[in-house]
Amino acid sequence: MNDGGVLSPYVSTRRPILVTGGAGFIGSNLADRLASEGHDVIILDALVRPGVEINLEWLKRTHGRRITAIVADIRSADAVNEALRDAAAVFHFASQVAVTTSLLDPVSDFDVNARATLLILDEIRRKSRTIPLLFASTNKVYGNLSDLPLRRVARQYQPDDPLLRQHGIGEDRRLDFHTPYGCSKGAADQYVLDYARSYGIPAVVMRMSCIYGPRQMGTEDQGWVAHFALKALADETITIYGDGCQVRDILDVSDAVEAYMRAWRRIGDVKGAAFNLGGGPANAVSLLQVIRHIERLAGRAAHLVFRDWRAGDQRYYVSDTRRIRSALGFGVSTPWLRGVANLVAWFDRERASGPRLVPEMPTDAAAVAS
Numbered sequence: 001m002n003d004g005g006v007l008s009p010y011v012s013t014r015r016p017i018l019v020t021g022g023a024g025f026i027g028s029n030l031a032d033r034l035a036s037e038g039h040d041v042i043i044l045d046a047l048v049r050p051g052v053e054i055n056l057e058w059l060k061r062t063h064g065r066r067i068t069a070i071v072a073d074i075r076s077a078d079a080v081n082e083a084l085r086d087a088a089a090v091f092h093f094a095s096q097v098a099v100t101t102s103l104l105d106p107v108s109d110f111d112v113n114a115r116a117t118l119l120i121l122d123e124i125r126r127k128s129r130t131i132p133l134l135f136a137s138t139n140k141v142y143g144n145l146s147d148l149p150l151r152r153v154a155r156q157y158q159p160d161d162p163l164l165r166q167h168g169i170g171e172d173r174r175l176d177f178h179t180p181y182g183c184s185k186g187a188a189d190q191y192v193l194d195y196a197r198s199y200g201i202p203a204v205v206m207r208m209s210c211i212y213g214p215r216q217m218g219t220e221d222q223g224w225v226a227h228f229a230l231k232a233l234a235d236e237t238i239t240i241y242g243d244g245c246q247v248r249d250i251l252d253v254s255d256a257v258e259a260y261m262r263a264w265r266r267i268g269d270v271k272g273a274a275f276n277l278g279g280g281p282a283n284a285v286s287l288l289q290v291i292r293h294i295e296r297l298a299g300r301a302a303h304l305v306f307r308d309w310r311a312g313d314q315r316y317y318v319s320d321t322r323r324i325r326s327a328l329g330f331g332v333s334t335p336w337l338r339g340v341a342n343l344v345a346w347f348d349r350e351r352a353s354g355p356r357l358v359p360e361m362p363t364d365a366a367a368v369a370s
Contacts, residue, residue: 016040018087020074020120021094023047025216025223026136028055029253030091030260035063043069044083045094051217058215074116077123084123089132089264092120095185098221099140099312102181113184114191121195121203132267133203134260137189139276141207142169143176145314156247156286157315168249168281168318171207171274178312193274202271204263206256209278209319213253213339214346225250225290228302229344232294233351237303241310244288249278249318252334252342262328270327278319283336293337297344 017034021027022043031041041063047053059067072079074094084090095113096102102109117135124131149160159165177186189205196203210225212218218226220239231238259277263270295302324330 015086015088016042016068018042018044018083018090020044020083020090020092022091023052023056023059023069024049024093025055025213026211026253026256027091027093028052028059028215029213030093030257031059031067032062033257033261035059035066040066041068042083042087043067044072044074044079045069046073047071049217055215075111075119077119080116080119080123084120084127084131087131089134090120090124091134091136091260091264092117093136095136096181098219099179099181099310100221102179102184103311106180106184109180110184110187113181114187117188118191121191121201124201125195125199130200130202132264132271133192133195133201134263134267135188135192135203135205137192137205137207137274138182138185139169139207139209139278139314139317139319140179140182140312141175141177141186141189142173142317143178143182144312145169145316148316150316152245155245155288156284157245158247159316164318166281167322168278168284168320169276170320171276171323182312189274193272196272202267204267204270204272205274206260206263206277207274207319208251208256209276209317210248210250211253211256212250213343216253216343224287225340226343226347228287228291229294229340229347232291232298232300232302233344233347235300235303237305238291240287240304240306241308242287242313242315243306244291244304245286245315246313247284247286247316247318249280249284250290250336250339251277251279251283252336252339255279255333259324259328259330262330266328273327275324275327276319276321277324278321279333279336280321281318283333284318285336290336290340293340294344297341 019031022031023045096109150157177183195201212225216226
């Protein structure tokens with residue numbers, strides 16, 4: 001598919017595409033898109049997050065021999081070498097994804113998020129051919145944004161600054177790593193950008209806001225939109241950390257996948273760039289607003305309990321998407337009301353037709369995908 005831009009010389013169907021964490025939420029959706037467009041896909045995943053094996057089975061069932069799985073830890077140099085041997089490009093999603101886990105085991109968090117990313121980058125550097133890398137970073141690199149003056153309007157926190165309300169947080173925002181998770185992902189983010197600068201690796205960083213959609217194994221710690229939907233559909237209690245008025249710009253996974261594909265196709269033009277990837281101001285909603293919508297879709301009230309704020313929580317984060325939309329020719333995102341309704345409908349179909357997805361977090365801090 002040509003998205004209207006000039007295709008990069010690095011885009012080819014002759015070699016397979018490596019997706020680390022490819023059995024996870026975004027990785028499996030991206031692998032599906034690649035295979036559907038005729039690419040062979042190598043998935044490197046430790047399969048430690050409960051439920052992701054269902055995603056891998058679905059990919060194999062849907063795409064057959066186009067999908068090759070390497071079940072291994074992203075920290076294994078041998079596994080990375082094997083996966084990179086013939087790869088034309090790397091989409092790097094494998095990571096430790098929970099702030100809470102990073103606080104319990106910061107060393108493993110660093111190994112998975114920072115050291116493993118450096119391992120991949122340096123193996124790419126040593127190759128005799130050029131291999132593009134597209135890296136999944138996080139809005140947590142900007143810290144908890146506690147310096148932003150905010151006001152609470154109805155069920156939402158809003159910035160006092162009218163330009164922030166209009167556009168959101170831009171890429172020129174200073175980096176301010178909070179929690180071990182923020183530090184490990186932030187370090188990896190900066191290593192990717194520096195390897196692009198120092199060694200000429202065509203690489204792009206996506207600082208993602210809250211992505212949601214089918215194939216997400218939502219937990220309290222990560223994937224909160226799916227977690228809320230799963231809990232509401234099961235008539236189970238939802239725990240809110242804070243007051244529920246914190247705001248995020250949620251983005252449907254199909255839109256996130258489109259952004260990654262466009263970045264790969266235009267990697268020659270955007271290499272070395274970091275982009276904020278989220279739903280933008282049009283999809284900026286509070287946790288309570290999302291819960292109310294899920295209640296309407298589920299046909300019942302949700303059971304809520306409230307707990308203290310967690311370390312590093314942002315009361316407001318909305319991506320300024322002007323740079324990524326301009327650079328990638330990226331259009332309007334899926335409206336959040338429709339996207340969440342599609343997610344709830346997907347969960348209903350999955351619950352009716354097969355094994356129930358398990359919304360639990362692994363205790364092992366090995367490589368998993370967000």
